[in-house]
Amino acid sequence: MKLRRIGLALAMVLLLGGMAFAQDTIRIGVFLPLTGQNAFGGQLELDGVRMAHEEVPEVLGKKVELIVVDNKSDKVESANAVKRLIEKEKVVAIIGTYGSSLAMAGGEVAEKAGIPVMGTSCTNPLVTQGKKYYFRACFIDPYQGAAAATYAIRELGAKKAATLVDVSNDYSVGLAGFFKQSFLKLGGEIVAELKYNTGDQDFTAQLTEIISKKPDIMFIPSYFAEGAIIMKQAAELGAEFKIMGGDAMDNPEIVAIGGEAVEGFMHTTFPYDPSMTDMSPIAKQFTDNWKKGHPDKDPNVNAALGYDSYLLVIDAIKRAGAAEPEAITKAMAETKDFPGVTGNTTINETHDAEKEVGIVMIKDGKKTFVGTIKPEM
Amino acid sequence: MSLNMFIQHLFNAITLGSLYGLIAIGYTMVYGILRLINFAHGDIFMLGAYFVFFSVSLSKLPWGIAVALAVILSTFCGILVDRIAYRPLRNAPRISALISAIGVSFFIENLGLVVFTGLPRPVVQPAWLVKVIKVNGVRILPLAIVVPVVTFSLVLGLLWIVYKTKPGLAMRAISKDIETTRLMGVSVDKVIALTFALGSALAAASGIMWALRYPQINPFMGVIPGFKAFIAAVFGGIGSIQGAVLGGMILGIIEIMVVAFFPALSGYRDAFAFILLIIILLIRPTGLMGEKLEDKI
Numbered sequence: 001m002k003l004r005r006i007g008l009a010l011a012m013v014l015l016l017g018g019m020a021f022a023q024d025t026i027r028i029g030v031f032l033p034l035t036g037q038n039a040f041g042g043q044l045e046l047d048g049v050r051m052a053h054e055e056v057p058e059v060l061g062k063k064v065e066l067i068v069v070d071n072k073s074d075k076v077e078s079a080n081a082v083k084r085l086i087e088k089e090k091v092v093a094i095i096g097t098y099g100s101s102l103a104m105a106g107g108e109v110a111e112k113a114g115i116p117v118m119g120t121s122c123t124n125p126l127v128t129q130g131k132k133y134y135f136r137a138c139f140i141d142p143y144q145g146a147a148a149a150t151y152a153i154r155e156l157g158a159k160k161a162a163t164l165v166d167v168s169n170d171y172s173v174g175l176a177g178f179f180k181q182s183f184l185k186l187g188g189e190i191v192a193e194l195k196y197n198t199g200d201q202d203f204t205a206q207l208t209e210i211i212s213k214k215p216d217i218m219f220i221p222s223y224f225a226e227g228a229i230i231m232k233q234a235a236e237l238g239a240e241f242k243i244m245g246g247d248a249m250d251n252p253e254i255v256a257i258g259g260e261a262v263e264g265f266m267h268t269t270f271p272y273d274p275s276m277t278d279m280s281p282i283a284k285q286f287t288d289n290w291k292k293g294h295p296d297k298d299p300n301v302n303a304a305l306g307y308d309s310y311l312l313v314i315d316a317i318k319r320a321g322a323a324e325p326e327a328i329t330k331a332m333a334e335t336k337d338f339p340g341v342t343g344n345t346t347i348n349e350t351h352d353a354e355k356e357v358g359i360v361m362i363k364d365g366k367k368t369f370v371g372t373i374k375p376e377m
Numbered sequence: 378m379s380l381n382m383f384i385q386h387l388f389n390a391i392t393l394g395s396l397y398g399l400i401a402i403g404y405t406m407v408y409g410i411l412r413l414i415n416f417a418h419g420d421i422f423m424l425g426a427y428f429v430f431f432s433v434s435l436s437k438l439p440w441g442i443a444v445a446l447a448v449i450l451s452t453f454c455g456i457l458v459d460r461i462a463y464r465p466l467r468n469a470p471r472i473s474a475l476i477s478a479i480g481v482s483f484f485i486e487n488l489g490l491v492v493f494t495g496l497p498r499p500v501v502q503p504a505w506l507v508k509v510i511k512v513n514g515v516r517i518l519p520l521a522i523v524v525p526v527v528t529f530s531l532v533l534g535l536l537w538i539v540y541k542t543k544p545g546l547a548m549r550a551i552s553k554d555i556e557t558t559r560l561m562g563v564s565v566d567k568v569i570a571l572t573f574a575l576g577s578a579l580a581a582a583s584g585i586m587w588a589l590r591y592p593q594i595n596p597f598m599g600v601i602p603g604f605k606a607f608i609a610a611v612f613g614g615i616g617s618i619q620g621a622v623l624g625g626m627i628l629g630i631i632e633i634m635v636v637a638f639f640p641a642l643s644g645y646r647d648a649f650a651f652i653l654l655i656i657i658l659l660i661r662p663t664g665l666m667g668e669k670l671e672d673k674i
Contacts, residue, residue: 196644
């Protein structure tokens with residue numbers, strides 16, 4: 001009996017070690033939204049992961065095999081994607097995803113199976129809270145919301161703010177809540193809080209109400225799809241306040257979609273943008289290599305986070321010394337000052353990375369990196 | 378709420394109502410003659426938007442030609458759907474055709490997802506349509522005038538076809554009794570194809586104008602407007618073209634006005650349509666302008 005148990009355990013370890021079919025590869029799964037609502041962000045992150053994979057195709061002397069599954073921007077599909085990566089593809093670690101709701105759905109499955117996941121840009125605190133196996137290369141929303149509020153009050157001199165929140169999106173609800181908390185703590189006043197649902201296209205009623213309350217600034221923690229339309233309709237209705245958003249608005253297409261309406265729009269983001277004037281050498285190399293490989297589109301934070309996430313996973317595997325999920329998990333938790341495009345990453349006790357918050361503004365029709373801000377918590 | 382705001386909201390509401398009305402006509406006509414709810418109709422709406430997007434963005438055609446091309450292609454798709462998914466089931470139980478309709482709808486949506494990708498595409502709005510006009514403090518988009526005018530013209534054109542031409546007479550005859558009409562020597566399949574063509578053309582027109590009003594298109598953009606237009610058709614009396622337009626208008630106005638007066642309810646905006654459906658089915662199932670169902674002996 002005991003021999004059988006040992007034999008089974010040995011077989012499992014070998015299997016999990018990725019030594020299937022006499023192929024000596026380390027299998028890393030990637031689950032991202034490649035179709036659906038969040039396709040744009042997901043695609044950019046995948047491009048970043050793939051670029052890093054090209055630069056570092058091996059670890060511990062073995063080839064790394066990337067297995068990519070599309071989670072279709074859908075929570076159910078997200079859980080299915082992770083299930084498939086773990087049960088069918090037998091990966092030892094996973095990278096993903098863009099979209100906190102999707103990360104939470106997939107995270108449940110990975111947590112039960114004990115496979116470590118490195119989140120790319122999912123910023124809602126619930127993604128890693130209480131989880132042993134989920135980590136992320138990005139900061140979390142309480143931090144981001146506070147940064148946005150700090151910038152609004154200290155730099156923009158705003159005293160009254162309105163929020164327009166997507167209630168069907170965990171990221172949006174969370175970030176708006178944290179912004180409100182900080183804004184109030186810093187002495188500001190929230191004059192209006194309105195809602196919409198993902199996929200809505202008509203915001204005139206909500207915007208009319210917000211305009212009537214005369215805020216200095218409107219905070220819209222939305223994904224860029226709705227964000228651009230909101231700003232367009234705000235311009236049509238003659239809104240004069242400033243508009244600010246979160247990292248999900250970081251998208252090179254925002255000017256194409258929003259046109260003149262997005263001029264002057266600001267959003268918080270991770271400390272990387274191709275328009276930065278004083279980049280670290282790693283960031284510069286990333287930007288240059290990207291332009292060579294993708295001459296038709298600009299990189300953005302999502303691409304950078306995808307790139308960093310891959311390198312973080314590889315680093316964890318290297319330090320673990322084996323392509324074994326438990327060891328990788330332990331090594332990930334011990335990540336300290338790992339240099340990346342989005343800055344040095346140290347994973348803290350809640351499995352989040354502590355990074356500075358950057359501010360990007362759309363100036364003269366171009367995304368311009370304005371600087372970083374330290375949030376007053 | 379100030380008078381200016383009210384007028385602005387009213388324009389917005391009429392625009393939305395017109396768009397719903399145009400789609401609803403297609404549902405009501407097909408139901409009138411085939412007793413079938415064409416679930417794929419909302420997807421023809423989506424295809425109309427995409428065809429015009431590709432014509433303008435990729436082929437750089439001038440708007441007039443792009444619109445005409447999009448309408449023609451969508452009409453063709455509508456006829457194709459009938460030919461492939463509904464005609465073989467003419468004599469089958471109604472539920473089979475219904476299931477087929479749902480299947481076609483999923484198929485078109487996911488085909489769109491694969492071919493067009495799920496990325497929302499920005500539609501270039503011609504500058505003159507979206508230049509805000511200020512009249513006495515009221516801000517109006519030229520689009521908000523163009524849409525109701527175009528809708529009105531299209532509906533008049535359609536009513537002329539249905540009530541003043543032979544094919545229209547055949548359509549009305551089929552909606553009363555399909556077998557007898559066949560006995561009268563009418564080529565029923567051709568007339569049904571015409572019905573689908575007309576409905577699809579209107580849906581495409583609605584899709585194009587929708588894309589101009591809300592300049593972001595994605596393969597699933599036809600799902601919710603399709604549902605709402607169907608509800609509008611039921612509300613107005615399924616089988617009646619005037620009812621469909623009326624239903625669409627009322628639904629659009631309710632949706633915008635209720636949220637305008639009670640912004641706190643904006644999260645429930647989609648629910649209003651469904652609540653309306655439940656109410657009308659409970660109070661007056663044949664709709665506002667529907668005919669009372671008679672038992673055939």
